[in-house]
Amino acid sequence: MIETQDTIAAIITAQGMGAMGAIRISGPKAFPAAQALFRSKKGTLIKDMPCYALAYGLIYEGDVLLDQALLLKMQGPSSFTGEDVAELQCHGGPLVLARVIQALAGQGVRPAKPGEFTQRAFLNGKMDLSQAESVMDLVSSSNQVMAEVAIQQMQGSLSDHIKMIKNKIIGWIASIEAEIDFPDEFPQALEPVTFKTEILSMLRQIDRLLETAAYGRIYREGLRIVFYGRPNVGKSSLLNGLLQQKRAIVTAEPGTTRDVIEERMMIQGIPIILMDTAGVRETGSLAEKEGVERAKRAAAEADLVLFVLDLSQGFTQEDQQLLHGLDPQKTLLIANKADLVTEGEGSIREEAGPFEVCILSALEQEGIDALIRKIRERFEAGTLTAGNTAVLINRRQEEALAQTKKALKSACEGLLSGVSTDLLSIDLQDAWSYLGEITGETVKEAVVSEIFARFCLGK
């Protein structure tokens, strides 16, 4: 039996971002548990509030005031999970949020496991399997509850897109069926010329969607950002600056970093893989040589290269040579050590040509925020090209869409070679069914079991 649920809670905003932090409490005891902590300014009790109502008040643990907060009440099934949900929007930082979660534990509310809200949403019919699957993809990759929130809107628009195509196909199938069963009432269902134009336009639509698969990977696995450049320009310092921790060894000696150092982080809801590499130069050391090779490979496979140079040395010959092979669309030029120069910033922008420049100081932590903004811009510009708000999230979706395309192509070829419409409907059926795999309307056991395994329901 799929068990009756206990009540769970988790912080649903990204760690350390912004002034507000939200906690979601979901389950049969959500309201009483929240009530035990929350005192509304107006004295309203949660149980008396209507669904979707907000209340302003204070959060206490026993007699200790923890924070001020807004409480949003969502009554099951009209909530994200389909259960009773209370969301607390707090003002305090991470520490306060953690204390609230602790206080909730005292009320019998257990911290949510990654993806658990989604799992409940699926089991309560609030989300189809593919939406749930996509969320799981993200959750397991970046291990951030935040990802659940980020993905919802995106996934909805993919489903909408697919459903639109599906409806069109089902319309064609229906006309064909009507023509077969009632040839008198519905003579020629699909006029070949218009039908062909419509299939072709649908194929183009599908191609555009297929192109987004690359961005799907970014969502899934993270945006691969590679620090690249000559030795000693400050790549490792910049990595540490972004991570806010001393992850990589930094010395005044060129050739410090040898191996590729990989770290994951979230930047404003975007999963990121940061890769620090060895500085590129001619060298006799075998280890360093290998490091340089790896650095070059990493740069070639990156979604975004942060090309670092030392501003105090200017745009050197070697810098220019290295930069030459890079794609401006996928590169940001980081002029580091800005603290060492007082003037001459302007010339670097001119020399950079098509490359966008970001002037900063890793040492002084100056300009890091601007860099984060730029990374985000690049990411959005990349994923949202040509008004594409729908993104293929995983390989399975990509595969299903590729199969759809194959079936539609075959229908188109059949049409051109004069095959009768009742046979074309076999291809259309196939196309329809593959699209259904994306939205979860075609149930395939293999898919369900795979997702099931990740939900760990068997435990």
Added chain:
Amino acid sequence: MAFFAGTFDCVVVGGGHAGCEAALAASRLGCQTLLLTISRDLIALMPCNPSIGGPAKGNIVREIDALGGEMGINTDATALQAKLLNTGKGPAVHALRVQSDRYQYQRRMIRIMDQQENLLVRQNVAVAILTDDAGNLLGVETETGAQYLSKTVILCTGTYLDSRIIRGESNVPGAPVGQMPAYGLSDSLRSIGFNVRRFKTGTPPRLHQRSIDFSKMTLQPGDPRRRHFSFAITEETRQDLPDLPCYLTYTNETTHRIIRENLGRSLFYTGELPGIGPRYCPSIENKVIRFHDKERHQLFVEPEGLDSQEYYFQGFSSALPEDVQEKFLHTVPGMEKAEVVRSGYAIEYDAIDSLVLRHTLESKSIRGLYFAGQINGTSGYEEAAAQGLMAGINAALAIQGKEPFVLSRSQAYIGVLIDDLVVKGISEPYRMLTSAAEYRLLLRQDNADLRLSEAGYRIGLLPEARYRAFLEKKAMIEEGIKALRDTVISPKDETMLKTLTKAGSVLPKHGITLMELLRRPELSYQTLKALPQMPSYPEEVEEQLDIQVRYEGYIEKQEAQVRQFNKLEQKALPQDADYLPIQGLSLEAREKLNLHRPETLGQASRITGITPADISVLLIYLEQQNQRNTKETC
């Protein structure tokens, strides 16, 4: 006073198309069978149009024939005209329709039944199902008090249960062709736990031949070539047809106006009668309303029999008052002076909810009690006959303690029909449509014998001689395929070059096999017969070779779809599961699953109201059950 009247293996109630097939199947399989009918003179009556077959229905008739049923042969033996429809489309939708002589059809069927060993056709009206105190089936009782004890009972009561005939404001008890309704059985069914509901259907007026001006209509001749439903052609069915033609005419704006003006005089439109009618065989008033922007509707004029002056007016079914019917009838070209010999009417009757049945058509609650035909909510002779056949076969198999015989959706239209009835359930009279079949390219009318002869023979219905003929045909097809694959034609072959040039087909640079040539869309077996290398076979074998080779790609795709379908179909659901506490399921799904208890996940997915999300949850549920079970056994 009730009295004991005899003991049988199987009692069939009703002598319509379902009853006839049921009784013949059961008796042919060795069961002592009694068929009770209101009138022996009206056995196998066609109370609506005198034609059999058409899209999907024609496939059913051929399936019945391949299994060893009677409908195909009876139609062939009494045919007036035969026509293959949809020939402009792919082979999946080719459909044979035959006009039969309505009177000869009945006469031949009663003769066959009377000649059948183990079968007694007796005129008497069943009024009650007999059960013991524990609810076990005992038999039936008739209005004369005769009690027949029987191991199995098959109810094929058609449109006769508490039936009423409606024309305009007139709403009176009645049954087709002036018969009496059957009273009593409905109450008896209710008393043993069945929900009985009201369905309706209708029929158009019949007209006197001398009053119809055929010159204003389009002639609709049959195919010049003699066509058959049955795969066996006998002395009885070999000769040429008289080809009594049909005619085509149309309604017009005036017809529609008169209908609209008089809707107030139909009990169905004033809301006095709820009667649920067949959407796909609507009355003319229904068509005028539903397709209000259509300028005209097609109407066919069909002969009822060689010795009959009556013509059937297909497409003109109506429940409007008689005077209104005549008024708008006279607006139709050719019908200006038409004399009505029987007016159109709607008939309302009792049907059960087919969801209470198993795939064998046996009731889930009472062992041995079967239902077939219109009582299950279907419409149409062919649908009825198919159910009768399957119920008869399964009653006999059950008596003999053998495995039931169930056809799947990928094997036969009959499988689709019964699965729709017992899994999906229906809310209006069900007509078999091509679109109801997911795998129609595999369920063609031309290959019904290839699909089902083996089963028909194994059950014991298909006679030895016919089975041997089938095996021969199958062997020839296999041999033909091999010949086509192995015969290479030289690129310099004169006849080949000539034939290809004539057909506008690209000339090959190298040697090419006959099969490769046959695959070309612009060529066919017929055109390629110009080549002396082309193997020569009986027509139906060549037809199979042509279809199997030319549509191979599509057939393979459809077979792949079937394999996918079978995956869920083979996933068994525990029969003792309680679905109510399963969190992830919608409330509707939980209730429906507990009520219908589908045997497999595939069946569950076809229940109305159960969504793909529910099926995903069920898959997860099954997985959990499995894990639990393996844990327990470890």
